[in-house]
Amino acid sequence: MARHRSKARNKQRSTSRRTQLVGLTAALAATAGTIGFTASLGEASTASTGLSPSQADALTAARVERRDLGSRDANRIDLSLAEAKAYQERQAxxxxxxxxxxxxxAAKAKAARNAAANAKAVAAAKAAAIAKEAALAKAEAKARAAAPKVVLPTTGYHLTARFGQAGGRWSRNHTGLDFAAAYGTPIRAVMAGEVIQAAFEGAYGRQVKIRHADGTVTSYSHMAEFDVSVGDSVSAGTKVGAIGLTGNTTGAHVHFEVLPDGQNPINPDPWLRKHGVNP
Structure with missing residues (x-):
């Protein structure tokens, strides 16, 4: 009887140890996420492991929760990696x-600097051109101011005939002044004006006539050559020809006349003196 009770206690201890072992193993399997063990344990949880239905359900729930947690963690990691990659791409x-x-x-700033430099260079060039033109105009004005208004028709001369002088050399009284000088001596315009004649005129030989601003005409005759043409503008002192022997003359000279109305000559001597020169 005592032996029988001892065997029963031993059997009970063995069953208890087996139950504890199975429970421990199941807990470890749930913790590690072991699917195979849990699957095989599902049907036999009440038959071979000694687990009650509630314990089996708890074990299954623990396995599912563990799997879901692992899946969510993996998803979170994947999502974090994707977000990090997207962030890096956005940063890039x-x-x-x-x-x-x-x-x-930088390109716009450089273009603006270049444009400003070009504009500055253009403005400087324009200013320089304007200054140069102004300087030239000033120099020309100064030269005109310094230039004589009236000059004698030639140089190195001596007068061989005066206005109104009578003689057998002329068909009527002399109509001008004769400035005798070496052949080829330059003949110059006595005052600024426009050339209205440059031609051979019979007894006057080669003759140039110039009309001045006040309408007065001056005439230069017996030239050896012409240095101007009709329409030319001349200043006081411009060379218009050279002393010669053309026409009715007995020696090299220039016959000079002054015609206020362009037709009738007057005495050149007082006219020249009035304009500041003495023949």
Whole structure:
């Protein structure tokens, strides 16, 4: 009887140890996420492991929760990696865009500097041109101011005939002044004006006539050559020809006349003196 009770206690201890072992193993399997063990344990939880239905359900729930947690963690990791990658890509795009913006800004600034430099150079060149033109105009004005208003028709001369002088050399009284000088001596316009004649005129030989601003005409005859043409503008002292022997003359000279109305000659001597020169 005592032996029988001892065997029963031993059997009970063995069953208890087996139950504890199975429970411990199941807990470990749930913790490690072991699917095979849990699957095989599902049907036999009440038959071979000694687990009650509630314990089996708890074990299954623990396995499912563990699997879901692992899946969510994996998803979180994947999502974090994707977000990190997307962030890096955004940063890269932002950096590239920033670099492009900086490069464009630098190019625009350089273009603006170049345009400003070109505009400055053009303005400087224009100012220099204007200053040069002004200087030339000033010099010309100064030269005109310094230039004589009236000059004698030639140099190195002596007078061989005066106005109104009678003689057998002329068909009527002398109509001008004769300035005798070496052949080829320059003949010059006595005052600024326009050439209205440059031609051979019979007894006057080669003759040039100039009309001046007040309408007065001066005439230069017996030239050896012409240095001007009709329509030319001349200043006081401009060479219009050279002393010669053309026409009715007995020696090299220039016959000079002054015609206030362009037709009738007057005495050149007082006219020249009135304009500041003495023949």
């Amino acid at each position: 795009r932002g950096t590239l865009t920033s670099r492009r913006a900086l490069a464009l800004s």
